[in-house]
Amino acid sequence: MNFVNVILPLSLEGTFTYKVPEELQNQIKVGQRVVVPFGGKKLYTAIVAEIHNKKPELYTTKEIYSLLEDFPMITQNQLKFWNWIADYYMCSLGDVYRNAFPSALKLESETFIRKSLKNIPWEDLNDKETFVMQSLEVRTSVNLKEIEAFLAKKNIIPVIKSLFEKGLIETDEQIIEKYKPKKITYLRLNPEFDNSEIFKKALTEIGKAHKQREALLIFIQLQQQRTTYIEKGELVEKSSQSVVKALIEKKYLFEFQLEVDRREEYDDNIEDSYLLSEKQQKALKDIENNFIKFETVLLHGVTGSGKTEIYFQLIDKFLNHKVNSLLLLPEISITTQLVGKIQKRFGDEVGIYHSKLNPNERVEVWKNTLLNRHKIIIGARSSIFLPFQNLGFIIVDEEHDSSYKQNDTRPFYHARDCVQILSTFFKSKVLLGSATPSMESYYNHEQGKIGWVELNERFGNIHLPETEMIDLKKPLAAPNISYELKEKISQCLENKNQVILFHNRRGFAPIVECNECGHSPGCPNCDVSLTYHKVTSTLKCHYCGYVRALPEVCPHCHSHALETKGIGTQQIEEEINHLFPEVRVARMDVDTMRKKHAYEILFEKMSLHEIDILIGTQMVTKGLDFDKVQLVGVIRADSLMNLPNFRAEERAIQLLTQVSGRAGRRKQGNVYIQTFDPDNPLYVFVRENNYDLAKEAILNERKEFLYPPYYRLIELTFKHKNQGKAKKVADYVGDYLKHYIKSPLLLGPEEGMIPRINNQFIYKILIKQPSSKSTRNIKSYIKSALERIRQIQAYRSVKIEIDVDPL
Numbered sequence: 001m002n003f004v005n006v007i008l009p010l011s012l013e014g015t016f017t018y019k020v021p022e023e024l025q026n027q028i029k030v031g032q033r034v035v036v037p038f039g040g041k042k043l044y045t046a047i048v049a050e051i052h053n054k055k056p057e058l059y060t061t062k063e064i065y066s067l068l069e070d071f072p073m074i075t076q077n078q079l080k081f082w083n084w085i086a087d088y089y090m091c092s093l094g095d096v097y098r099n100a101f102p103s104a105l106k107l108e109s110e111t112f113i114r115k116s117l118k119n120i121p122w123e124d125l126n127d128k129e130t131f132v133m134q135s136l137e138v139r140t141s142v143n144l145k146e147i148e149a150f151l152a153k154k155n156i157i158p159v160i161k162s163l164f165e166k167g168l169i170e171t172d173e174q175i176i177e178k179y180k181p182k183k184i185t186y187l188r189l190n191p192e193f194d195n196s197e198i199f200k201k202a203l204t205e206i207g208k209a210h211k212q213r214e215a216l217l218i219f220i221q222l223q224q225q226r227t228t229y230i231e232k233g234e235l236v237e238k239s240s241q242s243v244v245k246a247l248i249e250k251k252y253l254f255e256f257q258l259e260v261d262r263r264e265e266y267d268d269n270i271e272d273s274y275l276l277s278e279k280q281q282k283a284l285k286d287i288e289n290n291f292i293k294f295e296t297v298l299l300h301g302v303t304g305s306g307k308t309e310i311y312f313q314l315i316d317k318f319l320n321h322k323v324n325s326l327l328l329l330p331e332i333s334i335t336t337q338l339v340g341k342i343q344k345r346f347g348d349e350v351g352i353y354h355s356k357l358n359p360n361e362r363v364e365v366w367k368n369t370l371l372n373r374h375k376i377i378i379g380a381r382s383s384i385f386l387p388f389q390n391l392g393f394i395i396v397d398e399e400h401d402s403s404y405k406q407n408d409t410r411p412f413y414h415a416r417d418c419v420q421i422l423s424t425f426f427k428s429k430v431l432l433g434s435a436t437p438s439m440e441s442y443y444n445h446e447q448g449k450i451g452w453v454e455l456n457e458r459f460g461n462i463h464l465p466e467t468e469m470i471d472l473k474k475p476l477a478a479p480n481i482s483y484e485l486k487e488k489i490s491q492c493l494e495n496k497n498q499v500i501l502f503h504n505r506r507g508f509a510p511i512v513e514c515n516e517c518g519h520s521p522g523c524p525n526c527d528v529s530l531t532y533h534k535v536t537s538t539l540k541c542h543y544c545g546y547v548r549a550l551p552e553v554c555p556h557c558h559s560h561a562l563e564t565k566g567i568g569t570q571q572i573e574e575e576i577n578h579l580f581p582e583v584r585v586a587r588m589d590v591d592t593m594r595k596k597h598a599y600e601i602l603f604e605k606m607s608l609h610e611i612d613i614l615i616g617t618q619m620v621t622k623g624l625d626f627d628k629v630q631l632v633g634v635i636r637a638d639s640l641m642n643l644p645n646f647r648a649e650e651r652a653i654q655l656l657t658q659v660s661g662r663a664g665r666r667k668q669g670n671v672y673i674q675t676f677d678p679d680n681p682l683y684v685f686v687r688e689n690n691y692d693l694a695k696e697a698i699l700n701e702r703k704e705f706l707y708p709p710y711y712r713l714i715e716l717t718f719k720h721k722n723q724g725k726a727k728k729v730a731d732y733v734g735d736y737l738k739h740y741i742k743s744p745l746l747l748g749p750e751e752g753m754i755p756r757i758n759n760q761f762i763y764k765i766l767i768k769q770p771s772s773k774s775t776r777n778i779k780s781y782i783k784s785a786l787e788r789i790r791q792i793q794a795y796r797s798v799k800i801e802i803d804v805d806p807l
């Protein structure tokens, strides 16, 4: 067994073979981290995927440099899971590795150079070479990135090469471990002082240094009281930095360091579980019965029905059988109320994993999971990648939520769907929960693949809120607030209750337009209009981040007739402040929630009733559970329906149902939906709380127009800064695929909905396939089309992304 195949953190197909040096042969295991050279002098951290003795015939193998630890960081199950993801989502194993593994554990290679021992013949060097050698006079070693500061990038390699050939420098690869364990400094007494004679003598030697003597006595006292080590910080606090330093210098005390967990211990009281209501009890029983027959069960429980409590009791039952659980939540909910609730119940058994953790905290949760220290993991979508031990139960809360799909970096996976595979490795049970289940889950239920449990009553037998439509064509109290809504808000506030208002656009106004010439300032990098942010008096692009000051005159015709069109949350806030000057208003959107702990502060204020009206984007629709929210208002429902996406209606109904669900969770509440089109049949479903009927309508349409869940989609995106090139490659692939896939199932290539983002022109191809069929063939056609593209030099620079099951 002297070869290994490893996974490199690169977007390259397959694994790579290396030779194992003799001294490592007995130590190497699958799943371990190793350092390997790749592509010239670069070093990477790779993961061992396979150990074998098949010597590659076509090339000579390089050797592994070193092992990073003597145990596997990746489990066998994870390797299987990574392979499945790479295969299904059509990306490389390296893409999965890069995304699934904590960044702090992936070492980075940087080439360093240092001076050799040879004398420097300064007069023979050209000025570029002189620069480099001078920098090495002041520092022993410099990396190539730093040289970019004084030499043009393209010159660096030739200059370094020449100095190298002259024997003046040596290159030197250094690996930088990014993960820094947290260390605490402790103190101990000089062991010689165990002998009381020596100790007495030492005390006299301290002489007049009273403070030192005092500190030493405090230390001894502490040590007698404790079974643990004494932290240096504690003694410093009781005495002073300089005194402790002196004691260490005089060798009365010795310092030493230990690694500790960054995870803070939960030291509050543990709460008992609640008594379930009759309905909850029944739902729980139904779920358990369904698990006898099905691996996956969906709990369809209306908003406020107490699904969380049912999750906890199931987790508890699994825990009693020594089985671990994973609770997945949409990204936003993770920073909110549920985390506190689960910690109150399960204390230190819980590990939390999400994107707001810093890299070191991520490593710790990873290691603790590997060591089976967390019996329960609560996390956002990326937590499916943790090295689980003994995972027996997985819950996907709000399973319909689109944040389970990763859409910014490869792999473009959907956590809910991946969980179905993950569970087969562990033979675990999966519970999906939602008040507004996805069409995919309905379909799976129809197909007999998953069990289904209904919980159609709110906890405490409280009625779901009463919903009314308000016609925006009637006179208005403010540009976007009807008299009726204003009146209802006043009443709600008079009764000392709280209000949530939902609008799906952030900023002040999506468009600034000139009334003279019709010009609307757009983003220079993208084909979109800039959004006006009044607070900062700027125009921002929500796609690439471009920002400019609001121009005083029209950039096109120089008139002063610039006006804002459309509305954003900032504008609603302004109108509300104007209508209710005495009232405490807060806004919740990406712009206000950027700071760390912004959510916690806002939720605290909401629970303490220090906020009367909360205005926000989609963020306010998810999971919030505040006793005093009696009124929910939707500013403009039409803007949800009119999005050009086949999922627009499904999403609109889900959003309206979810946001309505924030109202009246302790006592029946009210929902007011403002719209220009109150007769739209979709609103009937929302008003009557009839999600089942809505789902029928949506599913019929999906079937007719060949969309999910009846058809699977694969979307190809072509991007290039040269429009012609992007189009050419898209056409080439389209023509190739036409041989195998016929018209209604192959759409495009066509321009992206936004034809240019961040200076990249975009073309798209959409492929459909009946869900009953495997996508294997389609995927192989796509692969061979892309292989052909890679053969053509001129086309290689076009970026091609494959999105399997796009949302």
Ligand SMILES: Nc1ncnc2c1ncn2[C@@H]1O[C@H](COP(=O)(O)OP(=O)(O)OP(=O)(O)O)[C@@H](O)[C@H]1O
Residues within 6 Å of the ligand: 274, 275, 276, 277, 280, 301, 302, 303, 304, 305, 306, 307, 308, 309, 434, 435, 459, 623, 624, 625, 661, 662, 665
């Ligand atoms: N058995 C119980 N005893 C006491 N309180 C309960 C019980 N079950 C639920 N509750 C309370 O009822 C409220 C609603 O429950 P929960 O937040 O779990 O609803 P949900 O089904 O998750 O709703 P949503 O889908 O709207 O998020 C919570 O404040 C919860 O603490």
Ligand SMILES: [Zn+2]
Residues within 6 Å of the ligand: 523, 524, 525, 526, 541, 542, 543, 544, 545, 546, 758
């Ligand atoms: Zn832009």
